[in-house]
Amino acid sequence: RVKDYEISAKTGTAQVVKVGEVGYQEGATIASYIGFAPSSDPKMIMLVRLAESQTAEFSSYIAVPLWNDIFLDVVNDLEIPKRN
Numbered sequence: 611r612v613k614d615y616e617i618s619a620k621t622g623t624a625q626v627v628k629v630g631e632v633g634y635q636e637g638a639t640i641a642s643y644i645g646f647a648p649s650s651d652p653k654m655i656m657l658v659r660l661a662e663s664q665t666a667e668f669s670s671y672i673a674v675p676l677w678n679d680i681f682l683d684v685v686n687d688l689e690i691p692k693r694n
């Protein structure tokens with residue numbers, strides 16, 4: 611969906627620590643996706659973080675499309691050039 615733009619990004623998934631206890635919350639994760647564009651001369655950087663997501667172990671499947679949707683909403687306002 612953002613194939614016309616030069617984007618660099620990284621996903622991440624982490625377990626959620628139990629508050630006041632040792633260990634991690636069962637089934638809860640923090641999913642993140644950070645990206646910047648354009649890769650060669652960044653004009654913007656954005657982090658999407660889904661805290662304590664219960665939907666899936668790899669919630670980045672949600673974070674990435676959300677990042678893409680937001681990026682496409684702001685790309686013109688930020689004057690991010692398309693890939694040559």
